[in-house]
Amino acid sequence: MAVIKTRNQIFPQPEQFLVRDSINRDILNQMVSHPKAGAVLLFEGTVRNHTHDSNQEVIALDYEAQASMAQKMIYSICQDVLQLSGIHAVAVQHRLGRVELGIATIVIAVSASHRHEAYLASRTLIDRIKHECPIWKREIFRDGSSQWSQGCTACSATEYHQPKQTKSPHNLV
Amino acid sequence: MAVIKTRNQIFPQPEQFLVRDSINRDILNQMVSHPKAGAVLLFEGTVRNHTHDSNQEVIALDYEAQASMAQKMIYSICQDVLQLSGIHAVAVQHRLGRVELGIATIVIAVSASHRHEAYLASRTLIDRIKHECPIWKREIFRDGSSQWSQGCTACSATEYHQPKQTKSPHNLV
């Protein structure tokens, strides 16, 4: 029977999953450090100067969330990922509000016994957080205009765009 | 026809691929930052307290290399990875000499337009560097004894262990 792992492997506290200040990757890295870890993977989503939706130059993103629901869902996704093989700890922070070009919008840290486990856990975390959690981004363009992102702009065009029939958070993993 | 990308997307200088001092992940992250990058992935291999080969407690690793050959091979692998879709820059540093428990032995940074591209490039880099480059690790145990690692200790037991018939660096990717 699988042992349910406890909160001390999920960082930071859930009320710090969503933050308005810049994310410190070194702190998240430190949070997941573990004597049994042979691999630590840090994923950072960053603001880039273009999107799928538009030919305009993006200078920043602006994030909004149903924060209490998003926190609970991120925590639940972290719990699921800790049940994967070889995972020692996970840490997640996602920005809210305006984030400038080149700056991290989300940082995900994972420590695992082996690198393959770290890659699987990291991808599962970012994919599920992007596809399931009630967080939205608005693209702010050089000319001062803006538009809400249509689904997952960091995905390739052929990827999952949250069609209604498969949107349940429970049938994605 | 594929455009061959140039050295300014491979960091640091090849003579800095192998280092005896601690690796600064923030510097590697900064090296790969790019206005078109929507994803940055930092992989860190770290010294863990146990191995596949032994029941003894590991307190450190000690690395040796055919350094000039390893540098050239890492550079060549980086060039290959830059030809993958959506990759903007890569950075690699690997430790030589003794590395203590919990400390990074290798850091690989990749920036890409999309996260899927970053994960593929990062995995390709670490897998090829581990399997192809003339670098060796010795495990140093709590009791002061040591032993050379048999093939790739950070791999799972069922994984590639460099059997002779498939060892050619040219048929791995």
Add this chain to the structure above:
Amino acid sequence: MTKTIEVRYYAQLKGILGKSSESLAFDLPANENEILRQLQSRYPEASEMLSLSRIAVDETYLSEDQIISDFESIDVITPVSGG
């Protein structure tokens, strides 16, 4: 029966409707599609956006065939774009 429930809107839908929350009367029990249809008849200008949306009650997504009658709040979750 009819029940008055706090409804919250976000992102693009909040812009279309010009408000982030309101109290609305719903015919209950209802499933996700029935709640969305009641919102669509009230706000035809948001009909397409609502057709792409999911409903969370008391901060949990409704599953496809779940029927609800007793709850405090509705969050209308348009297609998400975090990360």
Add this chain to the structure above:
Amino acid sequence: MTKTIEVRYYAQLKGILGKSSESLAFDLPANENEILRQLQSRYPEASEMLSLSRIAVDETYLSEDQIISDFESIDVITPVSGG
């Protein structure tokens, strides 16, 4: 023909042989397996380790069927374990 070549050893093999380099005479031309066999008959105590090793000449791995006659150095590359 016989040619004297600088040979370098690393890691476990360096420990078994008790040296990191030496000048050795090789019968050339030869492919990778032939070079390894010449080393194995000189060092039977390292025969198994050599059977797992690869040969690099002038700092490039030999390919399976490559035959060489003119080069400056040999690196004997036992199974690698970097990362």
